[in-house]
Amino acid sequence: MTLDREFSYTADKRNYLPMLVLFIALAVIEATMLTLLFRIFVDAPWEGMAVTAFLILFAAFPAILLPSPLFSRHRVDRDGLLLRYGFRSFRIPREAIASLQPTRYMLHGFEPFACNWDEEEGQLKVCFSESGQLLLKLKTPLTFGLGLGRKATTDTLLFNADNWPELLAALDVKPEGSRPDTDEREEPTSVQDRREERPQPASTADLADPREPARALERIEGSPRPDGEAEAVLALRDLTRRFGDFTAVDNLTLTVRAGEIYGLLGCNGAGKTTTIKMMTGLLEPQAGTVHLAGIDLWAEPLEGKATFGYVPDQAAFYGRLSGREHLQFLAQMRGLPWDSSEQRIDGLLTRLDLAEQQHRSCQKYSFGMKRKLSLAGALLHEPRVLILDEPFNGLDPRAAQQLKRMLCAWRREGAAILLSTHDLATAESFCDRVGILHKGHLIAEEAVTSLAESYGNLERLFFSLTESDREVTS
Numbered sequence: 001m002t003l004d005r006e007f008s009y010t011a012d013k014r015n016y017l018p019m020l021v022l023f024i025a026l027a028v029i030e031a032t033m034l035t036l037l038f039r040i041f042v043d044a045p046w047e048g049m050a051v052t053a054f055l056i057l058f059a060a061f062p063a064i065l066l067p068s069p070l071f072s073r074h075r076v077d078r079d080g081l082l083l084r085y086g087f088r089s090f091r092i093p094r095e096a097i098a099s100l101q102p103t104r105y106m107l108h109g110f111e112p113f114a115c116n117w118d119e120e121e122g123q124l125k126v127c128f129s130e131s132g133q134l135l136l137k138l139k140t141p142l143t144f145g146l147g148l149g150r151k152a153t154t155d156t157l158l159f160n161a162d163n164w165p166e167l168l169a170a171l172d173v174k175p176e177g178s179r180p181d182t183d184e185r186e187e188p189t190s191v192q193d194r195r196e197e198r199p200q201p202a203s204t205a206d207l208a209d210p211r212e213p214a215r216a217l218e219r220i221e222g223s224p225r226p227d228g229e230a231e232a233v234l235a236l237r238d239l240t241r242r243f244g245d246f247t248a249v250d251n252l253t254l255t256v257r258a259g260e261i262y263g264l265l266g267c268n269g270a271g272k273t274t275t276i277k278m279m280t281g282l283l284e285p286q287a288g289t290v291h292l293a294g295i296d297l298w299a300e301p302l303e304g305k306a307t308f309g310y311v312p313d314q315a316a317f318y319g320r321l322s323g324r325e326h327l328q329f330l331a332q333m334r335g336l337p338w339d340s341s342e343q344r345i346d347g348l349l350t351r352l353d354l355a356e357q358q359h360r361s362c363q364k365y366s367f368g369m370k371r372k373l374s375l376a377g378a379l380l381h382e383p384r385v386l387i388l389d390e391p392f393n394g395l396d397p398r399a400a401q402q403l404k405r406m407l408c409a410w411r412r413e414g415a416a417i418l419l420s421t422h423d424l425a426t427a428e429s430f431c432d433r434v435g436i437l438h439k440g441h442l443i444a445e446e447a448v449t450s451l452a453e454s455y456g457n458l459e460r461l462f463f464s465l466t467e468s469d470r471e472v473t474s
């Protein structure tokens, strides 16, 4: 636990500066007009000077008050959190904190200038900007002084901090959904050690340059195929999942090697998503094992989950976070060091053409942008295994090509990639190996290079094997 640390909260001045300039302009215009009017209509020089002095004092008060947040910082000390806002401060005892969650609340008008008591929501807003906002919930309501004798009793405060993950760490508070305390304390070094022992995929700075579209396909097709001896990084053995009497996945065994892209194909309801859920720790198999980079996922779930990145079919985001904050949140959840994760986030946002939109809230992203953000989140911790559910669904051709380039670059660095898709042409041109799942069984598995020789093409193989009334045997 880190004690006595200060945290700035005014790095993002986008809401504040325009309002400050507007306020100063209005104050100057108002003072000038009043002085002129007084001189024209009142013939009393001493009174005129007194009015001018009063106006100057009247303007001095907000002129000191308004910029005061720029010179104050929140503080985390032994007792807890001291939220500061200019001259005002609010003491939150450490033991009173129930939760701290990243959030996003849109600031309006003069809100960045003051602490606002929102009576309707029963919330105290101590927010300078929309960046790095945190919603603090107290175990029991506390009473805070608001100045001029006013008081508010609340159990919810909204504030912001430039480096909010560090603030959470200093308070020893974890965002909801992060690992439980005991797990994180017991195992992080061993996970880290394991990661360091393995050959690490290169940083995104080394990924293929997305600004070379003409060479993109050539690069994809020319990517090295894995040799048969490469390490099996993803291994499913006899995986089975039933829902009541219905067997969705039956004794499934498959492997994906380092430097290989494996396409999992199948008709609707074949069992692809169920398989992916079992290999990502979302759905427990009733039989069989999942090994990721040598770790038994269901026996060592925390270590297993550190090995892979997952891009689900429908990614979920905290809509009030910006794209960058979403990635910072994931980096914090994964326990990545702040400085290096910031660099990595910069690299990923640039490579995925999201840099310009990084400060917009995720809920305003288009479908393709959400998909790219989801991919960035999956690549943040440089996983050895990448699992993607229908990654090309809904992407325009350009975005799909960009995604393919990134996946190829990741494959070249030795990652094992498994993706599910309905797009047979993409699977044939892009994957190294394909497996066809039918009624929960893997009924065919073939290297794409030998498809033509054995079956003509993937389409012919797929349709001949997946007739709806076709019986399958284990």
Ligand SMILES: Nc1ncnc2c1ncn2[C@@H]1O[C@H](COP(=O)(O)OP(=O)(O)OP(=O)(O)O)[C@@H](O)[C@H]1O
Pocket (backbone or CB within 6 Å): 243, 248, 266, 267, 268, 269, 270, 271, 272, 273, 274, 275
């Ligand atoms: N939670 C559940 N409860 C009951 N049945 C389920 C559940 N989840 C999946 N199933 C069934 O398991 C079978 C496999 O579903 P799954 O979602 O894995 O298929 P899929 O290959 O991903 O299909 P699609 O291509 O349409 O996404 C389906 O028959 C589905 O109805």
